[in-house]
Amino acid sequence: MLFWLGFYLFFFLLSTYIGYQKGNLVAGILLGYVLGPVGVICMYFSKDRKHMICQHCHSSIHIQSYFCPQCKTKQLYVA
Ligand SMILES: [Zn+2]
Numbered sequence: 001m002l003f004w005l006g007f008y009l010f011f012f013l014l015s016t017y018i019g020y021q022k023g024n025l026v027a028g029i030l031l032g033y034v035l036g037p038v039g040v041i042c043m044y045f046s047k048d049r050k051h052m053i054c055q056h057c058h059s060s061i062h063i064q065s066y067f068c069p070q071c072k073t074k075q076l077y078v079a
Contacts, residue, residue: 023050
C-alpha cells in the first residue's frame, strides 16, 4: 500500500515538475493527479510554452530571449 502511494506521489511530482518547466503548471498538476504515470507521458509530449528551438543551432532556448545564448544569433519569435 505504502509502495503504491509513493509510486503514485512520485509520478504526481514528476508531472508537476514537467508542467512547471514547460510553463504549464496547472496542466501538470491535473494530469499527474488524475492520470499518474500516463499524465507524466502526456506532459512530456505536450507543447513547451516556455522554450523554443533556435533557428540556427537548434538548441532549446527561452521563448523571450532575443539572442541565442549558444550561438549568439538574433531570434525571431514565430508563434
Ligand atoms: Zn542558437
